[in-house]
Amino acid sequence: MLPNCHSALLTDLYELTMAAAYFDSGFRARASFELFIRSLPAERSYLIAAGLEQALDYLERVRFQPAEIEYLRRQPVFEHISSGFFDYLHEFRFTGEVWAMPEGTPVFHDEPLLRVTAPIIEAQIVETFLLSTITFQTMIASKAARIVDAAQGRDVIEFGTRRAHGPEAGTLAARAAYIGGCVGTSNVAAGQQFGIPVFGTLAHSFVMAYHDEEEAFRRFQQLFREHSVLLVDTYDTLGAIDKLINAGLRPAAVRLDSGDLYELSREVRRKLEAAGLRQTRIFATSDLDEYVISELLARGAQVDAFGVGTSLATSKDAPSLGGVYKLVDVYSDDGPSYRAKLSGGKATHPGCKQVCRGFAGDGMYCGDVIRRCTEDCAGAEPLLACVMRNGRKNGPSRSLQKVREYATQQILKLPAGIRRLDNPGAYPVRFSEELERLLDEFRSRFGQPVGKRAP
Amino acid sequence: MLPNCHSALLTDLYELTMAAAYFDSGFRARASFELFIRSLPAERSYLIAAGLEQALDYLERVRFQPAEIEYLRRQPVFEHISSGFFDYLHEFRFTGEVWAMPEGTPVFHDEPLLRVTAPIIEAQIVETFLLSTITFQTMIASKAARIVDAAQGRDVIEFGTRRAHGPEAGTLAARAAYIGGCVGTSNVAAGQQFGIPVFGTLAHSFVMAYHDEEEAFRRFQQLFREHSVLLVDTYDTLGAIDKLINAGLRPAAVRLDSGDLYELSREVRRKLEAAGLRQTRIFATSDLDEYVISELLARGAQVDAFGVGTSLATSKDAPSLGGVYKLVDVYSDDGPSYRAKLSGGKATHPGCKQVCRGFAGDGMYCGDVIRRCTEDCAGAEPLLACVMRNGRKNGPSRSLQKVREYATQQILKLPAGIRRLDNPGAYPVRFSEELERLLDEFRSRFGQPVGKRAP
Numbered sequence: 001m002l003p004n005c006h007s008a009l010l011t012d013l014y015e016l017t018m019a020a021a022y023f024d025s026g027f028r029a030r031a032s033f034e035l036f037i038r039s040l041p042a043e044r045s046y047l048i049a050a051g052l053e054q055a056l057d058y059l060e061r062v063r064f065q066p067a068e069i070e071y072l073r074r075q076p077v078f079e080h081i082s083s084g085f086f087d088y089l090h091e092f093r094f095t096g097e098v099w100a101m102p103e104g105t106p107v108f109h110d111e112p113l114l115r116v117t118a119p120i121i122e123a124q125i126v127e128t129f130l131l132s133t134i135t136f137q138t139m140i141a142s143k144a145a146r147i148v149d150a151a152q153g154r155d156v157i158e159f160g161t162r163r164a165h166g167p168e169a170g171t172l173a174a175r176a177a178y179i180g181g182c183v184g185t186s187n188v189a190a191g192q193q194f195g196i197p198v199f200g201t202l203a204h205s206f207v208m209a210y211h212d213e214e215e216a217f218r219r220f221q222q223l224f225r226e227h228s229v230l231l232v233d234t235y236d237t238l239g240a241i242d243k244l245i246n247a248g249l250r251p252a253a254v255r256l257d258s259g260d261l262y263e264l265s266r267e268v269r270r271k272l273e274a275a276g277l278r279q280t281r282i283f284a285t286s287d288l289d290e291y292v293i294s295e296l297l298a299r300g301a302q303v304d305a306f307g308v309g310t311s312l313a314t315s316k317d318a319p320s321l322g323g324v325y326k327l328v329d330v331y332s333d334d335g336p337s338y339r340a341k342l343s344g345g346k347a348t349h350p351g352c353k354q355v356c357r358g359f360a361g362d363g364m365y366c367g368d369v370i371r372r373c374t375e376d377c378a379g380a381e382p383l384l385a386c387v388m389r390n391g392r393k394n395g396p397s398r399s400l401q402k403v404r405e406y407a408t409q410q411i412l413k414l415p416a417g418i419r420r421l422d423n424p425g426a427y428p429v430r431f432s433e434e435l436e437r438l439l440d441e442f443r444s445r446f447g448q449p450v451g452k453r454a455p
Numbered sequence: 456m457l458p459n460c461h462s463a464l465l466t467d468l469y470e471l472t473m474a475a476a477y478f479d480s481g482f483r484a485r486a487s488f489e490l491f492i493r494s495l496p497a498e499r500s501y502l503i504a505a506g507l508e509q510a511l512d513y514l515e516r517v518r519f520q521p522a523e524i525e526y527l528r529r530q531p532v533f534e535h536i537s538s539g540f541f542d543y544l545h546e547f548r549f550t551g552e553v554w555a556m557p558e559g560t561p562v563f564h565d566e567p568l569l570r571v572t573a574p575i576i577e578a579q580i581v582e583t584f585l586l587s588t589i590t591f592q593t594m595i596a597s598k599a600a601r602i603v604d605a606a607q608g609r610d611v612i613e614f615g616t617r618r619a620h621g622p623e624a625g626t627l628a629a630r631a632a633y634i635g636g637c638v639g640t641s642n643v644a645a646g647q648q649f650g651i652p653v654f655g656t657l658a659h660s661f662v663m664a665y666h667d668e669e670e671a672f673r674r675f676q677q678l679f680r681e682h683s684v685l686l687v688d689t690y691d692t693l694g695a696i697d698k699l700i701n702a703g704l705r706p707a708a709v710r711l712d713s714g715d716l717y718e719l720s721r722e723v724r725r726k727l728e729a730a731g732l733r734q735t736r737i738f739a740t741s742d743l744d745e746y747v748i749s750e751l752l753a754r755g756a757q758v759d760a761f762g763v764g765t766s767l768a769t770s771k772d773a774p775s776l777g778g779v780y781k782l783v784d785v786y787s788d789d790g791p792s793y794r795a796k797l798s799g800g801k802a803t804h805p806g807c808k809q810v811c812r813g814f815a816g817d818g819m820y821c822g823d824v825i826r827r828c829t830e831d832c833a834g835a836e837p838l839l840a841c842v843m844r845n846g847r848k849n850g851p852s853r854s855l856q857k858v859r860e861y862a863t864q865q866i867l868k869l870p871a872g873i874r875r876l877d878n879p880g881a882y883p884v885r886f887s888e889e890l891e892r893l894l895d896e897f898r899s900r901f902g903q904p905v906g907k908r909a910p
Contacts, residue, residue: 009643009644009646010622010626010644011616011642012642013641013643013646013653013654014641014655014656014658015655015658017656017675017679018658018661021675021679022661022664024674025678027665029664031660031664068647071646071647075646075653076682077655077679077682079682080679081678124658127617127658128617128625129622131618132617132618132620132622132624133621135618136619136620161465161467161583162467162583162586162587162778162780163586163775163776163777164591165587165591165620165624165769165774166587166588166591166620166621166623166624166627167587167588168621168623169587169591169620169621169623170465170583170587172620173620186467186468186469187465187466187468188465188527189466191530192464192523192526200470200471200472201469201472202469203469203470203579203582204781204796205473205579205781205782206473206476208794208796209477209484209486209575209782210482211901219476219479219480220472223475223476223479224472224476224532224535227531233798234796234797236797258798314774314775316774316775319769319770320618320765320769320771321618322618323617323618326659326660339666340663341659341689342690342691346713
């Protein structure tokens, strides 16, 4: 769909107009930007960091192609820009340093997931891609973690590609959902690209194509044998179960996709057990989310695995995170010089930061302090690590399987109250005294009354 | 991000397991599938069809690459599948016929946006990609149309790439938003790829980088001259307006991005007019949507153009459409043989359909009848046209500009009550008597009690 997936044009125009202005005025200083979520959606009490791998791949490969630069030259907004800037774009590479939370780490409001330090033009041009890639996957991994939690150890499979925001979104959602604890996906491209286990059943159309449900079941079962999952609700769920039992079929699982899943699952289980099909699992789909799954299981539904589509692949109840990417430091020969935004209600703390995660005697996490990166974490766990230097990744990435295991372990360390679906507790996050002092200092210098100039 | 944007692996695994089963049993019949939205989200009273162009591009180019086929062969689920199927995948092409509503057409519940007729394996494999591509763009174009309507003739620019579901979603959202009536986008890749006008201002980071707001403004203004849009809320909005006036700057526009946009816009307008800057437009951003815009304008806010991000690029209040792709006909030497799904609450009407849109004497649309494709539209306008034969597009596509104009004209033909934000009217849509009769007939034949076999 995208002719060039690492195109530097995958950005907002203002990144390029600012780049042109920096270039024109000889502003070449290095600067640090931090990417964070200003506040969590009301429907989320924690997030799971994801998307770093794609972000770093992009930073290593991002380029302007000649045709892209020609396109830019022709835009009216660039008509007064000297050709030196376009020559610069030909040579453009990302040469900076990145600190980041590992994928799979729980993350809360205001905590930098990523810090980019690079010549300011480079750091600016990559903003849009980084925000979109990291906040999207983080959003999906977080939703997946909630759904997997609600399933209480039963398998959850990501099934949402068809409802995702385009084919790429579906593929990245499958990756993020796997990090969040799903056992696999229906998306075959994600399976191939990321090594995620793929799962599939059959569709109503298959049953409908044969007209005769039993014939459809028999053909599918003969071919797929121990891998066969039969969809039983095309015409009448319980009737279909009787048919497959009478035909002597022994599918690995049956899939329920409509009706009252509580009632049907119990009745289906009774029929299967009575017929000696104890190995046949019951797989449920149909507009599921963490609340529906939680209620089904609380009532005693007989479901062994859940396929979750729309609500997972679009994070339907919270389909965006307020991700921002803020300038915090500009470096000159005299060292760093803090930056902050003071706009009404949107103030940010100046200076590069580290997130220090405290843990209790039992190893459970108990609260975070966001500190100036030069402060000591004082026994707490520092979460941001250097993952890229001079535009190259620091060594190979962890496998996606390892990332998933790490996420699972991390989630278990969150206080139980944080993971509760209803009225979850708030995880304690605060800024260090030093950062609060810096913000006050900055405010008193730059939050000046109209007309007063900064020193 | 996606190594191969026309990969046939961009599908759900069950499309491929079904394909294997059809192949194995020699089921080669042609079949028709229809793509439609079962019911509109509560927040939408009409949709605008979009995404067809990318769907047809994909159908012309979809292939399995050798490495992809090797990947499939290695999957446990395919272990019993004979190599003939994988040979078939090597040769796989889409050779079918497509009927579709033109992009930009208003569409309602149950109305096919697209009908695919092809050998059943081909029609099945492309399901997931078509659903994701068409429902996503349709969702965004629909959201854009509402926002543009609320802006009452003022420009609306799509600004949401950073909050979209990944870079591709952002790029496709920009395209769909343009169809829905936006004047442009901030997404430069969308600008290049689709010829959409691109817009950009500057970010807080630019002002922050210079520390001195006036210096930042001056540098930007000197460089971009008549194209300059200055962001004025980094520290203090009204103070910034005073600064740029005192410095003699004459930007094309100022951008407000925080605070009370109603109060600020009026105060900024007063200051600009008092200083003789009548040409300087006021551009507003900051968590806008159709409701906020509508209220701002009703109160008398002085805004000339709106930049809308998150709520548009994610269709935040309705971030998914229940798009489905249903088998309606299977063809044999004896002609078509209808298919329908009868699952509880999810029944579909059998047979290929046409949507007939009625209009009143004044040319306004007044209601649709979904008919069997062989019925006559009886003076109403048939909406589905043949757009692909034998896997090739029927001639060149309309330009995106033409699509946008068409959409704008179409929306004007909708009854005003349908376009109302609060308590909109319901547009009349019904199935023809012939289709209702077909469904009844089908139900009486196949909605049989347990154990009774279809004839």
